[in-house]
Amino acid sequence: MKVGFYGHTRQYHNIKDEIDGNISRVLESGSYVTGPMLKEFEAQAAEYFGMKYAVGVGNGTDALWLSLMALNIGKGDEVITNANTFFATVEAIWIAGATAVLVDCDPVTKNIDPAAIEAAITDKTKAIMPVHLYGQCADMPTIWDIAEKHGLKVIEDNAQGIDGAGNGFKQGERSAAVTTSYIIQKNLGCFGDGGMVFTNDVTVDETIRKLRNHGSPARNVHSAGFNSRLDDLQAGVLSAKMKHITAWTDQRIGWARKYDEGLKECSSIKLPTNLEGYRHVYHLYVIETANRDEMLKFLNDAGIDAKTHYSIAVHQQEGFPWGRDARIAGSLANAEENAATCLSLPMYPELTQEEVDYVIEKVKEWDTRQG
Numbered sequence: 001m002k003v004g005f006y007g008h009t010r011q012y013h014n015i016k017d018e019i020d021g022n023i024s025r026v027l028e029s030g031s032y033v034t035g036p037m038l039k040e041f042e043a044q045a046a047e048y049f050g051m052k053y054a055v056g057v058g059n060g061t062d063a064l065w066l067s068l069m070a071l072n073i074g075k076g077d078e079v080i081t082n083a084n085t086f087f088a089t090v091e092a093i094w095i096a097g098a099t100a101v102l103v104d105c106d107p108v109t110k111n112i113d114p115a116a117i118e119a120a121i122t123d124k125t126k127a128i129m130p131v132h133l134y135g136q137c138a139d140m141p142t143i144w145d146i147a148e149k150h151g152l153k154v155i156e157d158n159a160q161g162i163d164g165a166g167n168g169f170k171q172g173e174r175s176a177a178v179t180t181s182y183i184i185q186k187n188l189g190c191f192g193d194g195g196m197v198f199t200n201d202v203t204v205d206e207t208i209r210k211l212r213n214h215g216s217p218a219r220n221v222h223s224a225g226f227n228s229r230l231d232d233l234q235a236g237v238l239s240a241k242m243k244h245i246t247a248w249t250d251q252r253i254g255w256a257r258k259y260d261e262g263l264k265e266c267s268s269i270k271l272p273t274n275l276e277g278y279r280h281v282y283h284l285y286v287i288e289t290a291n292r293d294e295m296l297k298f299l300n301d302a303g304i305d306a307k308t309h310y311s312i313a314v315h316q317q318e319g320f321p322w323g324r325d326a327r328i329a330g331s332l333a334n335a336e337e338n339a340a341t342c343l344s345l346p347m348y349p350e351l352t353q354e355e356v357d358y359v360i361e362k363v364k365e366w367d368t369r370q371g
């Protein structure tokens with residue numbers, strides 16, 4: 001049996017009529033960039049996520065650095081983030097011209113460790129950029145308190161955690177901005193590149209609207225800017241998919257509970273932690289195991305497309321930081337441990353019971369062999 005890591009075409013086939021309908025609406029409208037479909041999707045996304053403003057941009061990386069720029073964070077400023085994240089989080093800090101300060105994660109959740117953040121703060125620190133890694137919210141109440149105490153901005157990198165929530169708190173509640181990526185492998189994905197910035201701050205909204213469109217607030221008027229827009233075809237795809245995101249998240253959670261139950265007796269692996277009261281959206285279902293590379297090969301050989309997220313932490317990449325501004329603050333032992341032991345099992349709403357059972361069976365077989 002083969003179990004793929006993604007269900008992109010299954011998802012498309014399930015709601016083909018809705019997606020095709022929106023694509024054809026855009027094509028017939030004759031308006032493909034910053035047109036009515038983008039406006040419609042921005043309004044829909046802002047409402048769904050309970051934020052005042054939503055600005056569609058070119059991709060999730062741009063969403064991060066445009067947010068930094070809109071907050072006047074750049075050269076000489078330090079931004080604290082995870083050492084264990086997808087590489088783009090750190091790239092975005094460099095694109096904005098700022099210094100990336102990498103700190104360790106919590107050993108249980110793998111999310112950024114608030115104590116490590118506080119220890120890393122200097123008089124150059126301007127922002128904290130926590131990642132909701134694998135789909136579970138970082139400890140935002142503690143991070144917001146630290147930020148307020150030290151006068152720092154918070155930008156949540158929510159590329160992996162869309163539709164998630166904490167225990168008694170919402171994403172973005174006390175942050176300057178929340179960003180996401182709409183690339184297909186994310187929980188809400190389009191058929192190309194896309195990203196978004198959510199904010200409750202009208203200045204951030206207006207600034208990013210200008211920056212993404214050649215610094216242009218009105219025809220023929222420009223200030224320093226860029227080109228980074230979410231196009232209307234992608235907005236149409238996302239608008240159709242948005243209506244299903246809650247159900248899709250619930251399906252992911254359902255599969256996670258099946259894995260939890262099916263694998264609870266395996267002694268050679270650790271299962272992901274779902275904190276009490278948190279809506280973990282399981283962008284990834286990441287287990288930990290000592291013989292990770294062998295286990296990965298075993299699963300791959302059995303037809304299961306397991307992967308690693310991420311087997312090389314940012315500071316472990318060869319040649320890091322390539323002359324860019326970076327500072328490692330404190331020990332990164334937990335991030336390194338995570339890189340060495342993480343293994344992601346297939347996780348998407350369109351999995352079948354048969355596929356999930358097969359993955360469980362093979363993981364158990366592997367576990368038995370570990371003795």
Ligand SMILES: *Cc1c(COP(=O)(O)O)cnc(C)c1O
Nearest residue numbers: 059060061086088089159181183
């Ligand atoms: C995917 C991802 C990004 C980057 O998104 P792109 O749309 O590929 O630019 C940034 N941060 C995290 C945590 C991600 O997972």
